[in-house]
Amino acid sequence: MKKSAEQQIDQSARLAVSFFVASAGLWLLAAALLAYIAAAKLTDPLFLSAYEFFTYGKIKISQANAFVYGWGGNSIFAVSLWILSRLSQSPVRGTIFLLFAGTVWNLAITFGIAGILDGHMHGHELLEMPKEVWPALFVSYLIIAFLILVVFRTRKQTITIAPQWFIVAAIIWFPCLFLFAWNGLEINPGRGTLPAILSMWFGQNIIWLWLTPVALGCAYYIIPSVLNRTIDKYYLAIFGFWCIAALAPWSVVHHLEGGPVPMWVPAIGTVMSIAMVFPIAVASTNFHSTAFKDISKVWNYLPLRFVIFGTLSYTISSYIGIIFSIPAVAKLTQFSIINEFHFNQRVYGFFSMIIFGVVYHILPQLTGREIGSAAKNFHFWTSALGVFGLLLAYLIGGLTHGVLAQQPSLAWVTVIESVKPYFLITEFAFVILGFSQLVFVLNVWKVLFPNPFTYLNTRPEKKFAR
Amino acid sequence: MNNIFKFSLYIFLTLAFAWLAFVVGAKNQYGDLSQTSESLEENGSIIKGEDLYPQSMPGIAQLGAKEYLSLGCVTCHTQQVRSEESGFDVERGWGKRPSVPRDYILQDEVLLGHNRVGPDLANVGLREYSSEWLHRHLFMPQSVVEGSICQPSPFLYKISKSPTESSIKTETIDKSEIYIIPSLRANRIVSYLQSLHQNYQLPEIAFSDGEEEDETILSEVDTSTSISETNSSSLPTWLSQQITSGKEIYSKVSSGGGMCVACHLPNGKGQPGAIPPLADSDWVLGDKERLIKISIHGLQGEIAVNGEKYVGVMQGFGQPLASPLDDQQIADVLTYIRNEWGNSVSAISPEEVKAVRDSEKDRELTSMWTNAELQKDDSSD
Numbered sequence: 001m002k003k004s005a006e007q008q009i010d011q012s013a014r015l016a017v018s019f020f021v022a023s024a025g026l027w028l029l030a031a032a033l034l035a036y037i038a039a040a041k042l043t044d045p046l047f048l049s050a051y052e053f054f055t056y057g058k059i060k061i062s063q064a065n066a067f068v069y070g071w072g073g074n075s076i077f078a079v080s081l082w083i084l085s086r087l088s089q090s091p092v093r094g095t096i097f098l099l100f101a102g103t104v105w106n107l108a109i110t111f112g113i114a115g116i117l118d119g120h121m122h123g124h125e126l127l128e129m130p131k132e133v134w135p136a137l138f139v140s141y142l143i144i145a146f147l148i149l150v151v152f153r154t155r156k157q158t159i160t161i162a163p164q165w166f167i168v169a170a171i172i173w174f175p176c177l178f179l180f181a182w183n184g185l186e187i188n189p190g191r192g193t194l195p196a197i198l199s200m201w202f203g204q205n206i207i208w209l210w211l212t213p214v215a216l217g218c219a220y221y222i223i224p225s226v227l228n229r230t231i232d233k234y235y236l237a238i239f240g241f242w243c244i245a246a247l248a249p250w251s252v253v254h255h256l257e258g259g260p261v262p263m264w265v266p267a268i269g270t271v272m273s274i275a276m277v278f279p280i281a282v283a284s285t286n287f288h289s290t291a292f293k294d295i296s297k298v299w300n301y302l303p304l305r306f307v308i309f310g311t312l313s314y315t316i317s318s319y320i321g322i323i324f325s326i327p328a329v330a331k332l333t334q335f336s337i338i339n340e341f342h343f344n345q346r347v348y349g350f351f352s353m354i355i356f357g358v359v360y361h362i363l364p365q366l367t368g369r370e371i372g373s374a375a376k377n378f379h380f381w382t383s384a385l386g387v388f389g390l391l392l393a394y395l396i397g398g399l400t401h402g403v404l405a406q407q408p409s410l411a412w413v414t415v416i417e418s419v420k421p422y423f424l425i426t427e428f429a430f431v432i433l434g435f436s437q438l439v440f441v442l443n444v445w446k447v448l449f450p451n452p453f454t455y456l457n458t459r460p461e462k463k464f465a466r
Numbered sequence: 467m468n469n470i471f472k473f474s475l476y477i478f479l480t481l482a483f484a485w486l487a488f489v490v491g492a493k494n495q496y497g498d499l500s501q502t503s504e505s506l507e508e509n510g511s512i513i514k515g516e517d518l519y520p521q522s523m524p525g526i527a528q529l530g531a532k533e534y535l536s537l538g539c540v541t542c543h544t545q546q547v548r549s550e551e552s553g554f555d556v557e558r559g560w561g562k563r564p565s566v567p568r569d570y571i572l573q574d575e576v577l578l579g580h581n582r583v584g585p586d587l588a589n590v591g592l593r594e595y596s597s598e599w600l601h602r603h604l605f606m607p608q609s610v611v612e613g614s615i616c617q618p619s620p621f622l623y624k625i626s627k628s629p630t631e632s633s634i635k636t637e638t639i640d641k642s643e644i645y646i647i648p649s650l651r652a653n654r655i656v657s658y659l660q661s662l663h664q665n666y667q668l669p670e671i672a673f674s675d676g677e678e679e680d681e682t683i684l685s686e687v688d689t690s691t692s693i694s695e696t697n698s699s700s701l702p703t704w705l706s707q708q709i710t711s712g713k714e715i716y717s718k719v720s721s722g723g724g725m726c727v728a729c730h731l732p733n734g735k736g737q738p739g740a741i742p743p744l745a746d747s748d749w750v751l752g753d754k755e756r757l758i759k760i761s762i763h764g765l766q767g768e769i770a771v772n773g774e775k776y777v778g779v780m781q782g783f784g785q786p787l788a789s790p791l792d793d794q795q796i797a798d799v800l801t802y803i804r805n806e807w808g809n810s811v812s813a814i815s816p817e818e819v820k821a822v823r824d825s826e827k828d829r830e831l832t833s834m835w836t837n838a839e840l841q842k843d844d845s846s847d
Contacts, residue, residue, distance in 0.1 A: 041617060042583075042615055043615075045607070045608065045614070045615045045616060045617050045618065046608075046618065046639065049617055049618045049619075049620065050620055050621065051621070052537075052619075052621040055537050055538050055617055055619070056538065056541065056542070056617045057537055057538015057539055057540065057541035057542065057617075058537070058538045059538075060538065060541045061538055061541060119536035119537070120536065121535060121536050121538060122535075123535050123540060123575050123576075123577055149470065152470060153470055158468050159468060160468050165473075168470070168473065169473075169477045172474050172477050172478070173477060173481065176477075176478050176481050176482075177481065180481065180482075180485045180489070184489050190489075190492075190493050190497050191497065191499070191570075191571050192496070192499060192567050192568070192569075192570040192571040192573070192576060193567050193570050193576055193578065194489070194492055194493055194496075194497060195576060196570075196576050196578045197488050197489070197492055198488065198489055200580075201484070201485075201488055201489075205481075209481070245476075245477065245480040246480050249480060249481050249483075249484035249485075250484050250487075253488060255580055257548070257552050258548030258549045258551070258552025258553045258555075258564070259546045259548060259565070259578060260546055260564075260565040260566050260567050260569060260570060260578070261492070261567060262492060262495055262496060262567070263549075265488060265492065266552075268487070327551075327552055330552065331552055331553055331554070334548070334552075334553065334580075335544055335579075335580060335581055335582035336581075336582070337581070337583065339580060339581055340581075405558070405582065406554040406557075406558065408554075408557050408558045408559060412584075412585045413611055413612070413613045413614055414613075416583065416613070416614070416615055417613050420615070423615075
């Protein structure tokens with residue numbers, strides 16, 4: 001039987017995408033476990049306190065790294081390969097190199113996190129892994145990025161569309177960001193607070209220019225292709241894209257407000273953060289006015305429900321983020337646990353939800369096997385509940401924390417006592433999220449490896465003979 | 467947008483512009499800040515004082531910064547007092563004045579942080595915590611601050627049921643009394659915390675509330691003010707030059723320095739049992755040749771200084787390290803330690819160092835001296 005061109009393209013991507021999705025799932029579980037331990041240590045400081053491996057700081061930072069580079073990195077590779085090969089109608093080449101580089105990437109993160117837990121942490125945001133692992137991470141990233149860009153470059157049609165811009169840009173931004181940071185922190189380090197600006201810039205940009213554009217690209221791809229209608233006001237998308245590209249690298253430093261850096265640094269950051277209203281409004285209009293034209297289909301097709309949850313969460317919490325970057329508000333909340341709200345809304349409420357949706361969308365097409373809808377639904381509702389509880393606790397807790405912290409008459413420990421209930425809620429939320437992510441990983445692994453033992457015993461030719 | 471090379475270039479440029487401002491621009495603006503003796507007074511005039519600020523931390527505190535980093539303390543503690551327009555930090559008592567970039571120029575690890583689950587630590591050294599209190603807090607925060615959610619670090623301490631030398635009495639969580647003996651790492655962290663303070667005015671910033679400077683705390687911090695500096699006018703120029711250059715080598719912990727200060731401390735007192743004192747030490751004031759030998763090749767094993775036993779390892783500075791010290795530098799640093807902290811004996815010349823180096827040129831540079839060897843050499847003379 002002759003396969004359609006689409007099936008051939010899917011088949012070329014199958015092995016690499018499966019590999020990245022499977023490893024992303026494992027990292028997600030590792031991050032969930034670490035997130036739970038960290039949350040539990042805040043409610044009970046004596047929990048696991050006898051072991052030096054498990055200080056709160058190390059666990060918290062390992063969790064962020066496992067999440068961003070393990071889960072984030074692997075899932076970015078998977079969805080970029082699949083979406084670009086579909087849109088370009090061009091097969092994935094060099095699977096063996098992708099698998100090799102992917103293995104190196106995962107091993108390097110494993111060593112890096114072991115290094116953090118063993119006390120070899122670096123003091124720069126999202127560059128905390130020991131510097132020995134970075135060359136391996138960087139080279140393996142370059143290999144993967146090159147092969148992703150080859151797919152894009154060999155596309156059948158010259159014209160490009162929004163999902164391609166966002167994904168290709170994210171793939172290119174990461175190594176540029178890394179080289180800028182590596183130059184300024186390791187090769188040619190400045191004195192005093194100079195590295196602190198750079199580290200803040202890098203850490204926040206990883207979220208804004210790596211995770212965020214990929215998730216936006218996914219939404220731009222999946223919403224029109226499932227609903228089978230064009231993006232509403234699509235002509236705005238290019239404006240939204242260049243707005244993010246031009247504003248985000250400037251806006252991220254507003255977190256340094258009032259700190260020991262030149263005043264213009266946070267001032268520019270604040271102005272640019274407020275200007276981020278434009279790209280957020282564009283993305284929101286594009287996604288939601290398209291989706292709400294056929295809301296019943298969005299609700300009934302679970303992958304799309306995940307994606308729209310993600311885009312709504314992106315819109316709402318980005319606007320909240322802008323409010324908190326205004327100096328008068330930042331005065332209260334700058335160093336409070338509102339920061340956890342910003343991080344978690346972006347990585348859980350937005351990025352992860354969209355990736356879940358895309359993975360559920362592509363897996364049946366990739367493997368020809370369906371995922372049980374009860375399991376998917378369970379995953380959706382527990383995720384939604386967990387994210388909602390987590391973000392609400394951090395938001396209200398952060399406001400409480402910020403307002404009380406400015407009362408000179410209150411002892412610091414009293415301030416923290418009144419935030420403790422919110423820490424307890426986040427602990428519960430992380431338990432719920434942990435279960436929900438376990439279900440996700442089981443769903444995915446069951447489809448990828450329906451019967452691991454026969455899979456291992458089958459000869460390779462047979463495996464792909466279907 | 468359709469040509470990947472053009473597209474990549476634009477993508478790169480969006481980042482590069484921001485990088486130019488925040489990295490290149492900021493570096494041009496304040497990358498060359500240095501220590502200064504000037505300070506801004508209440509009345510707005512700038513006065514030139516005696517000492518240079520900010521001062522570098524003692525070596526043991528610089529090592530403490532690395533421990534602080536590796537344990538992840540920065541996750542919950544900031545080290546920055548925000549300006550008055552953008553925060554309430556001075557009112558809350560996190561510092562006497564907002565932090566400015568110059569405060570951080572001598573720190574290897576600048577750990578500003580951006581979460582305050584715990585208190586700000588930019589001025590923790592001014593809060594009159596004794597080192598016992600800080601050790602109790604590190605060991606079990608809940609024993610000194612009820613309701614604290616700070617993480618205990620019992621792995622930094624040896625626990626004993628009965629008091630011993632250098633042990634600290636404290637309580638466990640269930641209120642039973644125990645004695646803890648701080649490890650070297652715990653001592654480093656405590657020294658680091660005690661050295662954190664921004665208790666000086668700079669030309670760009672004065673104290674916010676105009677209170678008197680806390681003289682008692684300043685004088686404690688300033689124990690490193692040296693006799694050699696105050697006496698230098700009465701010394702011959704060549705000697706004071708040797709002493710000044712020796713002091714620099716002694717205190718410098720980065721490349722080109724001797725890193726002596728990291729273990730022997732700015733006050734030259736060392737650590738009981740591990741690091742022998744240099745102040746009023748029979749080894750430093752005595753035989754020059756022995757001193758030079760140790761400086762070149764290092765020393766390991768048990769020795770007795772002023773009748774007290776010390777067991778440790780000191781690496782030699784003639785060794786092929788990243789930057790070994792030459793004859794002149796070894797002569798300078800030895801002359802310095804023989805004329806500091808109340809020591810006052812003859813200088814050591816580069817020629818004397820060269821003579822010892824030549825007589826021991828068959829000895830491998832990595833082979834450290836032991837006490838027995840040094841004594842045998844003495845008796846054969």
